[in-house]
Amino acid sequence: MIIAIDGPSGAGKSTVAKAVATKLGFNCLDTGAMYRSVAWYALEHGISLDDASSLGDIAANRPISFGHCEGDPVPRRVFIDGEEVTDVIRTADVDRSVSTVSAHPCVREALLEQQRRIASEGNYVIEGRDIGTVVFPNAELKVFLTASNEERARRRVLQNEQRGVGSVDFEEVLADILRRDELDSSRQNAPLVAAEDALLLDSTGRDIADVIEEICERGARACEA
Template sequence: MMDASVPVVAVDGPGGSGKGTVCRLLARELGWHLLDSGAIYRATAIAAARRGIDAGDGAALAPLAAALDLVFEAPLDPADESLVRLDGVDVTGELRQETTGEQASRLAAIAEVREALLQRQRDFRQPPGLVADGRDMGTVVFPDAAVKVFLTASAEERARRRHKQLKEQGVSGSLTALLEEITARDARDQGRAVAPLVPARDAVVIDTTGLSVNQVADRLRELLERSTVYADKD
């Protein structure tokens, strides 16, 4: 069940398009809840690896995903990502590793896993509103979202951003290897039979290549101000 009275801003797009940063910024400004759906899939991948479950075994992954002991805790600094605990253990760092992302992308293509996690994601829709970051927020999870946006950027730009982020974290990485991983993940996400990575038909597509976070956030603010969310307040 979904409470249609609670507004949702659905922001979809591939990794490195800027979704996470702009969604955190917008949620903080609005005082709304935030859903990082990618973190849920990544946590499922970690849980599967710890239990020795193959990322392609839908029959075993579905019940695991449905019963996931997952908690998001607000960070001390609002600009930071949420602290994520899986089975009571902090997995925030492991969540962002490239290998975790690869495994998450594999299991995200399994229909049973997506179905098992659907209601968990919809449960984030609570007053006063929700900013939802993902790959199928506007097409599947919240098809009635007040605002739907699809952020994109060239694969080269997204690889460059990820490489810069890793360097800032003190992690070495090959830009060429990152580009290859991003290209492969895009093909897998866009080509999967269930909830492929595509813009919703009524989504506004924004290419963030060469744009700052604030420029992208300004565009989302404009869309929100023209939406029914603000119209209902008049």
């Protein structure tokens, strides 16, 4: 079974997806980390973010994998081509680059194949931008999670503070979120949009535990159907 959680940057998708997966005993796949890994690899090796061919080659030929602790369905480590990138893919440079990288159709096509391969191995909660519309259009449960611009920026700043990675300047983070929204929603290939049959959830002002519980309840019913 697949639970697809889509939504814009900073909406809380990763937090919610990991909690839902843990509660339901599913595996969890953070597709954003995959695009971030490609972006980091390109920056690290001096590859232009406009070089679609080279970026597509990275996505197709540099395997991305996740590390799990025993008994934990949520991945805690990220690797590309065998190199751990768990922390370095959360820097401000990668934040600014990932939407440009993910707009290239060849990158999306290559990572789509990896995502489908990984998810074929069991029950998954998968979060991203086009999971319910493109990657898994037949997912048993689709969720589109969003929040106000200011709330998303506030959450991202807090997350960056806790991790010690990325910008903690509210205005800078807000501007980056708005820029990414525009890029993600206007790209020709797999733009950010809610699936027609998605459950729409605005988490602004809501206790995140309530959001998680609502998705779990819907997921449990979908399992029984």
